[in-house]
Amino acid sequence: MSEILSLDVPATASSAGAGLATSMVSPTGTAEILVEALPYIQQFAGKSVVVKLGGAAIDPESDRALAQDVLLLRSVGVRCVLVHGGGPQVDAMLRRVGKQPEFRDGLRVTDAETLEIVRMVLVGKINRDLVATINGEAGVEPVALGVSGEDAGLLKVVTRDPSLGFVGDVSQVNADHLLRLLDSGLVPVVSTIGSDAAGQPHNVNADEAAKAIAIAMGAEKIVYLTAAPGLLEDPKDETSLVPRLTVSELRERIAHDSVGGGMIPKLTACLEAVEGGVPYAHIIDGRVPHALLIELLTRHGIGTMIRAEANW
Ligand SMILES: Nc1ncnc2c1ncn2[C@@H]1O[C@H](COP(=O)(O)OP(=O)(O)O)[C@@H](O)[C@H]1O
Numbered sequence: 001m002s003e004i005l006s007l008d009v010p011a012t013a014s015s016a017g018a019g020l021a022t023s024m025v026s027p028t029g030t031a032e033i034l035v036e037a038l039p040y041i042q043q044f045a046g047k048s049v050v051v052k053l054g055g056a057a058i059d060p061e062s063d064r065a066l067a068q069d070v071l072l073l074r075s076v077g078v079r080c081v082l083v084h085g086g087g088p089q090v091d092a093m094l095r096r097v098g099k100q101p102e103f104r105d106g107l108r109v110t111d112a113e114t115l116e117i118v119r120m121v122l123v124g125k126i127n128r129d130l131v132a133t134i135n136g137e138a139g140v141e142p143v144a145l146g147v148s149g150e151d152a153g154l155l156k157v158v159t160r161d162p163s164l165g166f167v168g169d170v171s172q173v174n175a176d177h178l179l180r181l182l183d184s185g186l187v188p189v190v191s192t193i194g195s196d197a198a199g200q201p202h203n204v205n206a207d208e209a210a211k212a213i214a215i216a217m218g219a220e221k222i223v224y225l226t227a228a229p230g231l232l233e234d235p236k237d238e239t240s241l242v243p244r245l246t247v248s249e250l251r252e253r254i255a256h257d258s259v260g261g262g263m264i265p266k267l268t269a270c271l272e273a274v275e276g277g278v279p280y281a282h283i284i285d286g287r288v289p290h291a292l293l294i295e296l297l298t299r300h301g302i303g304t305m306i307r308a309e310a311n312w
């Protein structure tokens with residue numbers, strides 16, 4: 001990684017759920033783990049899953065494990081689209097060029113110069129690094145393909161509020177592009193820059209973009225990988241996880257004092273995804289290696305799961 005563009009923001013890696021060292025599992029135990037995955041593979045094979053990786057959870061070690069998870073899921077027929085954020089990395093670059101990051105209601109105030117930096121960091125750096133990591137793990141069959149929402153009208157937007165600058169609300173997703181890439185056996189990696197009717201690029205909150213993509217694709221699940229174990233009763237207590245919520249319980253929670261910062265747009269996106277027809281929304285700890293695989297293919301649900309009704 002080049003020094004000049006090294007924007008890594010340290011994620012506090014948690015060892016919880018990191019899994020047993022394979023050397024400690026007997027051959028029969030290994031077989032049992034594989035067999036345990038069978039009903040989940042049958043449930044999700046042929047279905048689409050949108051995985052959103054938050055900037056705070058981006059870290060070389062957990063990204064490599066995520067790449068392995070996505071490739072394993074692909075090999076058993078689960079169609080993953082990876083949508084990434086990069087808020088902290090954009091903040092770091094803005095500060096480096098002497099600009100102070102500014103947010104209103106969780107959204108970045110994005111003037112023309114900030115937009116250039118957001119594009120450079122998301123499309124030019126984070127997207128490239130994730131594609132390289134997945135393809136590095138894939139070996140002889142590189143399957144990750146990076147796209148920006150600007151490409152071929154993938155994410156169409158309208159300006160949200162002119163006082164925020166070039167910030168877009170997703171008005172349309174061209175899901176066919178992603179479905180075709182998946183049909184070709186590729187793994188799309190999406191940066192969340194959209195364009196308006198005149199072709200002007202806009203900065204889109206990655207939680208919102210992932211939700212819009214999941215609804216438009218008719219995804220079976222949306223999984224938010226973040227730097228927290230899930231929704232917490234008390235954000236200072238990592239053991240106070242809320243494991244399950246219905247949308248009506250979630251609606252009450254969003255207004256709760258214990259929910260702050262970036263968790264508000266994430267919960268709103270989960271709510272809208274489920275109301276928009278995505279059967280399952282999850283918020284899980286992206287700092288835990290293989291969190292995605294643990295969530296999808298084992299009986300150890302981790303993080304917070306949101307469903308329309310209490311049909312667990
Ligand atoms: N009740 C809560 N439960 C969990 N996290 C919370 C809560 N309230 C605020 N947060 C904060 O929200 C953060 C997730 O939002 P954000 O940093 O924007 O994530 P991402 O980069 O994944 O989009 C958590 O890391 C945590 O610091």
Ligand SMILES: CC(=O)N[C@@H](CCC(=O)OP(=O)(O)O)C(=O)O
Binds near residue numbers: 206
């Ligand atoms: C409009 C807006 O706020 N866009 C976000 C896009 C990146 C993002 O959402 O990154 P995380 O998922 O890491 O938060 C931003 O500029 O930070």
